[in-house]
Amino acid sequence: MSQVRSTNVDARASLARLFAPIAADLAQVDRRLQTELRHPNPFIDELAQHSFRMGGKRLRPALLLLAAKAVGPVTDDHRTLAAVVEMIHTATLVHDDVLDEADVRRHLDTVNARWNNQTSVLLGDFLFTHAFYLASTLETTFGCRVIGEATNTVCEGELRQTAGAGNFWLPREEYLAIIEAKTAELCACCCRLGAHYAGADPAVEDKLRIFGRKLGMAFQIVDDLLDLEGEEETTGKSLGTDLANRKMTLPLILLRDQLAPQELSRLQGLFEESDANHGGMLVSWLEESSALQAARLVAERYAMEAAGTLSGLEDTDAKRTLIELCRFVVARNA
Amino acid sequence: MSQVRSTNVDARASLARLFAPIAADLAQVDRRLQTELRHPNPFIDELAQHSFRMGGKRLRPALLLLAAKAVGPVTDDHRTLAAVVEMIHTATLVHDDVLDEADVRRHLDTVNARWNNQTSVLLGDFLFTHAFYLASTLETTFGCRVIGEATNTVCEGELRQTAGAGNFWLPREEYLAIIEAKTAELCACCCRLGAHYAGADPAVEDKLRIFGRKLGMAFQIVDDLLDLEGEEETTGKSLGTDLANRKMTLPLILLRDQLAPQELSRLQGLFEESDANHGGMLVSWLEESSALQAARLVAERYAMEAAGTLSGLEDTDAKRTLIELCRFVVARNA
Numbered sequence: 155m156s157q158v159r160s161t162n163v164d165a166r167a168s169l170a171r172l173f174a175p176i177a178a179d180l181a182q183v184d185r186r187l188q189t190e191l192r193h194p195n196p197f198i199d200e201l202a203q204h205s206f207r208m209g210g211k212r213l214r215p216a217l218l219l220l221a222a223k224a225v226g227p228v229t230d231d232h233r234t235l236a237a238v239v240e241m242i243h244t245a246t247l248v249h250d251d252v253l254d255e256a257d258v259r260r261h262l263d264t265v266n267a268r269w270n271n272q273t274s275v276l277l278g279d280f281l282f283t284h285a286f287y288l289a290s291t292l293e294t295t296f297g298c299r300v301i302g303e304a305t306n307t308v309c310e311g312e313l314r315q316t317a318g319a320g321n322f323w324l325p326r327e328e329y330l331a332i333i334e335a336k337t338a339e340l341c342a343c344c345c346r347l348g349a350h351y352a353g354a355d356p357a358v359e360d361k362l363r364i365f366g367r368k369l370g371m372a373f374q375i376v377d378d379l380l381d382l383e384g385e386e387e388t389t390g391k392s393l394g395t396d397l398a399n400r401k402m403t404l405p406l407i408l409l410r411d412q413l414a415p416q417e418l419s420r421l422q423g424l425f426e427e428s429d430a431n432h433g434g435m436l437v438s439w440l441e442e443s444s445a446l447q448a449a450r451l452v453a454e455r456y457a458m459e460a461a462g463t464l465s466g467l468e469d470t471d472a473k474r475t476l477i478e479l480c481r482f483v484v485a486r487n488a
Numbered sequence: 489m490s491q492v493r494s495t496n497v498d499a500r501a502s503l504a505r506l507f508a509p510i511a512a513d514l515a516q517v518d519r520r521l522q523t524e525l526r527h528p529n530p531f532i533d534e535l536a537q538h539s540f541r542m543g544g545k546r547l548r549p550a551l552l553l554l555a556a557k558a559v560g561p562v563t564d565d566h567r568t569l570a571a572v573v574e575m576i577h578t579a580t581l582v583h584d585d586v587l588d589e590a591d592v593r594r595h596l597d598t599v600n601a602r603w604n605n606q607t608s609v610l611l612g613d614f615l616f617t618h619a620f621y622l623a624s625t626l627e628t629t630f631g632c633r634v635i636g637e638a639t640n641t642v643c644e645g646e647l648r649q650t651a652g653a654g655n656f657w658l659p660r661e662e663y664l665a666i667i668e669a670k671t672a673e674l675c676a677c678c679c680r681l682g683a684h685y686a687g688a689d690p691a692v693e694d695k696l697r698i699f700g701r702k703l704g705m706a707f708q709i710v711d712d713l714l715d716l717e718g719e720e721e722t723t724g725k726s727l728g729t730d731l732a733n734r735k736m737t738l739p740l741i742l743l744r745d746q747l748a749p750q751e752l753s754r755l756q757g758l759f760e761e762s763d764a765n766h767g768g769m770l771v772s773w774l775e776e777s778s779a780l781q782a783a784r785l786v787a788e789r790y791a792m793e794a795a796g797t798l799s800g801l802e803d804t805d806a807k808r809t810l811i812e813l814c815r816f817v818v819a820r821n822a
Contacts, residue, residue: 193644198647252606271586271587272587275612279643282617295627305617306618306621313531313611313614
């Protein structure tokens, strides 16, 4: 357990250090992304280059490359697929920015000042379709199929999340199913593809797939925690958005499930009318309870289980980095 | 030319008659679509079934199946690909409904009352990714690659259209390049896939691809004409949207390019402030000029050229239907 204990760390510097063994490959993937996203039309070129800079951590390409390296040599297919998964991740980020009509007034400040909803939708679609095209340049349909399935599951997860918004009684199992679909599945897909295209046998491919899924679960739970208790300056994004969108995440679910009926209705009241004020009250309540810590423990358990799935693998730099990554994912503050 | 002269016809009935030779295959594609879009989650299932009913003419699957039949036997691969292209077309329709923040007030009535922008985006993504997954179940990457390229071109066309919105001086060539990308490319892709998976040799595959592209050009020009002069009741959709969105389409471009400088600035003024009133004045101006008729002649020329590309093909029911379709596309009133 001590292996994945949470302490705040400088996220960027840690990741740069962690990814050192694959730095050259990641740089090639970045160049590949940048080249693929060049376009003769100046407007499309500007949009595509902007989206290239939107991606941040390059976590998904790194997972794919590290999973490959833990099994065998990194090939050009890996770098192509790493560009594909990053493009897909960027497409989902671009589409996340599209606002609900009801939110327009409230969120107008945060919208990219230069473009509108329709441009965001089209840019996301442009990235999605380019990613699928790129995947189809490999020799077999395996990559297309695995990526098609995984991204469809991501959309399913996001739709279930939309359907569950505002539901104070969202079961813990449904929350976990949603984050498994919307986040963990793509991480699982990255690790699986990395292993598969490095020639892993099916058992090893499956181990790495499970590793990715569990790591993705830990990652999303911590993301949801940071949305409640993080610092906007450190994370570099707006926080408190889950409460503003009436999204039940793990800490609130854990708090809810331990309350007496009278307290429950007060919590529900705060949740259902959570504006900036009530949001603050909810966060204080969470901080006074053990719910934030309990949620963190759940994330740490997933991270530990992820590290555990690699136990049978040969001891390599890449394997050590993947285990380090489990620690990073729960310790990060951004 | 008489083959593709415009006369109003009852569009639905004409299509049903036209598609009679492939009615059984189209019914199978519909069943396939409906099955593929079933989902265990009730919310996703409702959305997906709704989107299934959104598609209308089934023009793209029909093109794919007819191109196949013009060359050889229709196979299960064709029916899979026909479902894929219809799913992609539906995804683009769903995403077309997403509103720009600036348009929210004006268009709120037309938004699907049940869902919001974010749900539309996610549903479109769900359809896109499902379509790509379905394409990847074929044996080779050919289908994935052709569909990936074509849909990427569609997005490029839509982005170029967005970039050109409000530009009174949009060159005629840019208008044609936009509709080629956003509409004609997917029609070309359908015909190409139909021919390819029926075992066509490269020359025949190319003929059918060109046929699809030219038919798609005619189709879109007529669509743009209907947006100016159609009847909302007949077409079943809101019209005048191009003017409302400051989109230069062929009739307006042709009118512009024949005006004297003084009239030009009056036209530009009406275009740049086109609300309901000015829109009406623009349409009257177009009706008094020869521009509507000139645009229709351009559509008819494309349709005639499309029919011409099939001249070397064996005379079959399917070929005759494709030629009939050229006539229908320019004669339709919906």
